[in-house]
Amino acid sequence: MSNLAEVIKGAMSLDVRDRAMRAEKLLASLEELSEEEAERLWAEEAQRRLEEYRAGRAKGxxxxxVHAKVDKLFR
Structure with a gap:
């Protein structure tokens, strides 16, 4: 299989309808994850974000x- 950069480059060369169709299929595939797999992926993401924060590459x-921004967005 091609590496991720090649896949993305190929996808970006498609017309907007084909990109939208592929994006929809990719998003739908995430719905098929088992609960355990979803929890594992979220745990990995949380760990990655914590490491970014501790290294000073992300700010709290x-x-x-956050609440004010959410309130503004959903008014």
């Missing part, structure tokens, strides 16, 4: 700021 956001 206060909960109040």
């Amino acid at each position: 956001v206060e909960a109040g700021a």
Whole structure:
């Protein structure tokens, strides 16, 4: 199989309808994950984000700021 960069490059060369159709299929495939697989992936993502934060490559956001942004978005 091609590497990810090649796959993305190929997908980006498609017309918008074909890209949308492939995006929809990819997103639908995520719905098919088992609960255990989904939990494992979320745990890996949480670990990655923690490492980014500890290394100073990501900043924390206060909960109040997050709540205010959510309130603004859903008004």
